[in-house]
Amino acid sequence: xxxxxxxxxMTGIAMxxxxxxxxxFPVTRFxxxxxxxxxxxxxxxxxxxxxLMFVGMWILYxxxxxxxxxxxxVLLSSAKYIGLIYLIGLVFYMLVTLIVYSKRxxxxxxxxxxxxxxxxxxxxxxxxxxxxxxxEEGRQS
Numbered sequence: 691x692x693x694x695x696x697x698x699x700m701t702g703i704a705m706x707x708x709x710x711x712x713x714x715f716p717v718t719r720f721x722x723x724x725x726x727x728x729x730x731x732x733x734x735x736x737x738x739x740x741x742l743m744f745v746g747m748w749i750l751y752x753x754x755x756x757x758x759x760x761x762x763x764v765l766l767s768s769a770k771y772i773g774l775i776y777l778i779g780l781v782f783y784m785l786v787t788l789i790v791y792s793k794r795x796x797x798x799x800x801x802x803x804x805x806x807x808x809x810x811x812x813x814x815x816x817x818x819x820x821x822x823x824x825x826e827e828g829r830q831s
Contacts, residue, residue, distance in 0.1 A: 699812050706805055714805075717798035726791045733787040734780070741776050 717725060749756065756765070 693815070696812065696815050699808060699815070703805070703808050703812065706808070713794075714798040714801050717795055718802055722792070722795050725795050726788060729791045730784060730787050733783060737780055737783050741779070745772060 720728070759765070
């Protein structure tokens with residue numbers, strides 16, 4: 691005979707697994723610091739590459755003015771200005787990365803606790819009353 695509660699619970703668990711396959715389960719393979727650190731490294735690299743591409747395009751656009759000026763002091767002051775903007779943007783971007791991935795990890799951890807509770811509830815439905823008594827006695831000793 692079919693137990694509708696078991697079917698509902700198993701369906702809910704299967705739907706959760708399908709939905710959380712890409713978001714929650716990969717997070718659980720890491721400690722929080724490792725998860726956030728890896729994403730911060732990735733963010734640093736992508737931000738740096740994007741800035742280098744932007745500066746390269748700007749240099750190509752302004753190449754004629756740069757060659758006409760060819761004053762070292764102006765070029766150095768421009769480089770300092772670009773470096774300062776890069777550092778300010780990098781700090782802001784890294785803070786945003788830290789906040790976003792910290793929240794994602796925390797949400798995944800909470801979601802995983804709900805998933806584990808559903809699995810325990812399903813396991814209780816499959817165990818017989820005599821097995822449950824044996825498990826309780828084993829836990830108490």
